[in-house]
Amino acid sequence: MSAATADNLLLLFDRPNEPIFTPKGNEKKIIQVPEEYLRGRYKELNSADAVEYRFASGSSERIPVKPIPNPGLALPESLKKDAKFSLFIPLHEQMATQVIDFLLGMKNMEDFWAAAVYFRANLNPQLFNYALSVAMLHSPETQDSDLYPLHSLFPEKFFDGEVLYRAREEVEITRPEADERITIDIDRNFSGSDLDIEHRLAYFREDIGVNLHHWHWHLVYPTSPRDIADKDRRGELFFYMHQQILARYNMERFCNNLSRVKRLTNFRDPIREAYFPKLTATQSSKNWVGRGSNAVMQDISRPEENLFFDIQHLERWRDRLFDAIDLGYVINTKGEKVQLTEKNGIDILGNMVEASDLSINKPYYGNLHNMLHMAIANIHDPDFRHLEFASVMGDSATAMRDPVFYRLHMAIDDIFQTYKSTLPGYPVQELYFRNVRVNKLSVQVEGKDENQLFTFWKKSAVNLSNGLDFIERGAIYTNFIHLQHQPFTYNIEVSNQGSERKGTVRIFIAPKYDERGETLLYKDQRKFFVELDRFTVDLSKGTQMIKRKSEHSSVTIPFERTYRDLGKKRPGFGERLERFNFCGCGWPHNMLIAKGTETGYPCQLFVMVSNFADDEVEDDSSSDECKDAMSYCGVRNKKYPDARAMGFPFDRNAREDVTTLEEFMTPNMKVTDVKIFHLGNKIDS
Amino acid sequence: MSAATADNLLLLFDRPNEPIFTPKGNEKKIIQVPEEYLRGRYKELNSADAVEYRFASGSSERIPVKPIPNPGLALPESLKKDAKFSLFIPLHEQMATQVIDFLLGMKNMEDFWAAAVYFRANLNPQLFNYALSVAMLHSPETQDSDLYPLHSLFPEKFFDGEVLYRAREEVEITRPEADERITIDIDRNFSGSDLDIEHRLAYFREDIGVNLHHWHWHLVYPTSPRDIADKDRRGELFFYMHQQILARYNMERFCNNLSRVKRLTNFRDPIREAYFPKLTATQSSKNWVGRGSNAVMQDISRPEENLFFDIQHLERWRDRLFDAIDLGYVINTKGEKVQLTEKNGIDILGNMVEASDLSINKPYYGNLHNMLHMAIANIHDPDFRHLEFASVMGDSATAMRDPVFYRLHMAIDDIFQTYKSTLPGYPVQELYFRNVRVNKLSVQVEGKDENQLFTFWKKSAVNLSNGLDFIERGAIYTNFIHLQHQPFTYNIEVSNQGSERKGTVRIFIAPKYDERGETLLYKDQRKFFVELDRFTVDLSKGTQMIKRKSEHSSVTIPFERTYRDLGKKRPGFGERLERFNFCGCGWPHNMLIAKGTETGYPCQLFVMVSNFADDEVEDDSSSDECKDAMSYCGVRNKKYPDARAMGFPFDRNAREDVTTLEEFMTPNMKVTDVKIFHLGNKIDS
16 A cells, blocks of 8 residues: 555654654654755754654554755755744745645656655745645545644643643553543633733634634635735625624624624724733743734834835725725736726725635735734734744734734724725615515524523533654644534524525625614614625415524534544545535634523524525535535635625625614525523533 | 752742643652642642642652641732832742741741742742742751752743743753753843944843842841841841942943943933833743833732822822931931931932831831832833733843833932942051052953953853743753953062061952043042952062962852753752852852953052951851852852941042042052953854
8 A cells, every 4th residue: 555645644644843754643654754854953864774664563554755856945955943933924925835836746646755754854844734735635545534633732732831731741650551540631721811901812813613613714725825815805704704703793792792803903002902811832932922912013124024114005005905995996916907896896905805826916905914913913022033933823823813913803803994985885676686675584593492592601521642742642622612502493484485596695784783782773783793694595476484404504513623633533535524624614613593591582583595696606616525614714715606796795885774784684695683592601512 | 868858849849830740850759749738720720639749750759748727818810920129029939928927937847848848839820939949048957058040940031931941842842862952042032232332232231140040149138027037237238239230230331332320310300211121921921021112101000909199199209318418417207317327328228228127217217229120110001001010120030121120229329429429448457558559550351461451252051941941841941141250360469568467458440431431530430340259368578479269259150150050960968069058149250340342441450459348347156158249249148348438448439639549559469451352253162
């Protein structure tokens, strides 16, 4: 059997900070690394006695590697092993792109494997993880392989450093044969206290699944190389996925008696929000630095990362984006005007703002989103004089932990919303579904009153063993506490007076009142609508009851997929539930609905059944996998499966004379008042 | 043989973050910890199978412990194991005092040993290290034992975190039997770059010996308990030792083309100096946080540490100290005036400023020095909302790394200097030594021109093995680069026209020019004089040449004492050179003279021979050990061995009509121009 299997490739992810020649995986396999792949100290040790024999005694299998010539990629190899790798840094993205291109250019799996081993031996571990992940997700031979979830490989990006230390101690002081290891508990409030009002939202910002979603989204939608970045409606999805995060976050804030996020409009203002992540970079002194209150962004000049820009650049890029919106056209690199049309405007803007390789004119419209991230991430050391790396804001796997992430994205979203406000409100005929009426809408938790939802705290365990260097093998679990909700069912009664047709059911939820307790008007409320589900139904003639379970949401991925333990129970290929490649992208199911309040948080549940004939997307590819979380992540290798604007019907201001949600409604829509109760005193384990 | 030996006590310091029951020391001894000493997880494991057998297989010896009843010290036991312990926090000092009192109250060594084992098992490791160190230094049975130097136990407080990770990897990937471990090099510029002008002084601030000196000084001179704090002229020594650090630091600054340290006079001003220590707290997420530019001190309200004070308190304490100086008296706790006399004024002030238990009125004069440290150390999280611990400024072992330490101490020194300026200049008859004249003064480096001194970079190694938890035993060395100088000899020609007498030779060095290149006037230059040596000579009649070697300095301790490797070569008791108890206090010899410049930094070397009859101190105790570094550290169990004011003759402004050093001189003094050359291109290894 060839060594070039996806299973063996996965071994290259294991314990990313250990050298290539230590035993890999629970079976302690040894990779027979060609000696010409070794550098420095490892080469020295190898010349004394081949490194593959160093740890081979406890090992079950040795995996051969056919040497390939040195890839000659000096740029990616120049990134120090203990540096922080950040996709927001164009230089780092360029490094990753070179590696991804090289891997995807291999003529067969044998060479792919050999090249992957080479890179494992010679690249920064985070750069390697990203590049091999993207390459595997986008190569036909490997795209079905399971990837380890990032938190199991780089627990330092997800877990309190103290917990990692205690896990390591537990392994050291217990005997493997005695099966006596206990699970280490994580303190829910490890990063702060409620004296900081922003800490009330820590359960959302620090949720492991939320951060995995964000990391995975950027893995599925890299901004480069262009042929990988060039996915259907990618720019629009960038807008929509982040807009939905904000809608969710604002609703959580209301539940916690906080007002909506303040946009970061003035880049010169001190940033009031502080954040100290308590994450420890175990392999170096390059810790995840905290940010105190009232830090001020500075011009960035960091030669190590080839990162140079001023606050004035950020301001000009932002102003040029608003110029484009207010004038109705963008200017491409040839100096030509390109109209922002109803159809493509948001997608063009999304690619310009982020900015991906699809940006219509990167020299002119710049790189606002990524550079804003970096300006904040380097606020403590803008010119690298202190040799400090980026804060959590510089890494897509950690950025959502920081309160300022949401202020940044509210400013970004403001650009998109300003554009959306230039579009005419949907006329009734675009909203209307002739002869279809929604008569009734309710949600039901089994055994409870109608229209009451329930959330609670739940304790779950994850295995840290694959991410803790140099400790004895065998699982070591940590317990974390996260939000969860009781499963519920949507009951939607629809009458169809016309012929048999297909309809798209769109389910949203929004707060009923704003932070002052006033009823929300449509123009505000529309931005707070959180998509819960979207699916197709066959509408027979007459009245029918559509029942849909919460766990089938098109927004979320199952809890088990996020937290599965590859080390413990390796699924075979094709085993659906455990898949975590493209399918790993998706909002974590445990965060489907907001926390609510103990007295019941008043929301409005909204359903619309639209005409599938208007929603359908032509796509001749046959694959139909990984659409579980299509609302925020799309569908692999396919067009986005909904012809409507993302967020429809709430993506625009309403038609004239509509000020309330009630006035906005057409007969194919229905709204129901729902309360979300938080069972705060209960921790389910 | 009893288990209660000093050797066994030393095992309790080894690998401070490992549990009590892991093998200790290179001989892997097992401490038979009584089961009633164990708590929590350790107790659980013990009930399954006594923990002492867990690691006993590779161990040579088991050490019995006679159980003592629970000491019932709830306060010190309440400090979490991963909390940062700080002597500057009164609550922590109180914890340490309880433990020290308990240990010193043990009626025999057997009980002392048993109690020490109890505390090792149940206290925060840093608190334990401090309390046992102070108890051992102050107990007659143990005061001669060697203590591990702190950097070998807590390398995280001294070394770049990256180096510790690399050391650990080196141990993991090499085979103990093959003797193939290499020494890990530390990058000299690990904490910053010269873009930060303050980084030019990193070699001084981050010198291991400099920080060990500061830590050890505070170990020898604790502020509490009172009977230990109450050492001869302790308050004055607090002033003088820190004043000398500042003189040294300012001279280093001049050598590096920087102006003298700016006093921290306005506690409300943003602090321009930033510092990112790159130290990693390995056992927790409580990293050594950095401080960005322009942080502003806030009122402190940290319940966890029972630490509550405002900036207004700091200001009032400072103002009351100046009131006392300008009025000439302090007010004691009974409301009585106590005059500040020429004899005791500086000592009273020193104890008030720090403030030790000897403070004459702590409620009124407060705790300025320690609370200033804590205000800066907690600048990032003044009210503990972010659960952040103190920065390097909160620990005497790390505070000298931070540029702001010197600004703080310049403000503190300003108080003392203001007081000193109220004293009359020494009249000639106090400076004069009848019939004694210094004819000539020079320094000589062997083989070089007269009056030229030479510094260079030297590479030295230390063993980290005792401080890295859970790794294989056996030395693992790291190389660090530090300043060093070529040894030199002072040649002092003295003529004595009177009878045979004793004289005290006092040698100082100071910059000749200020940061503008102007010749320093006496009133400024006196504060820049750095004491190099002080010793007694017999003056026979006639002319004689006094030769004194630089390595005998009364200020420094030998390099070998600072960096000795207890694990490698354990000295027997009484083996002088390796002693590191009281004797561990002292300026590191490698930092005796400033770095100089490549073209030769112009200094003035000063010698004075004073009349020993006026200097002599009556002391009937016979011991005469550990006086190597008496200038800054005093002599163990004895009075400070010089009746003169510390810093004499430069501790006061000059008598009237004196503006230059030349005018200040009496015949028993001599000044010589000396240049310090830095051989920058040479690293000696």
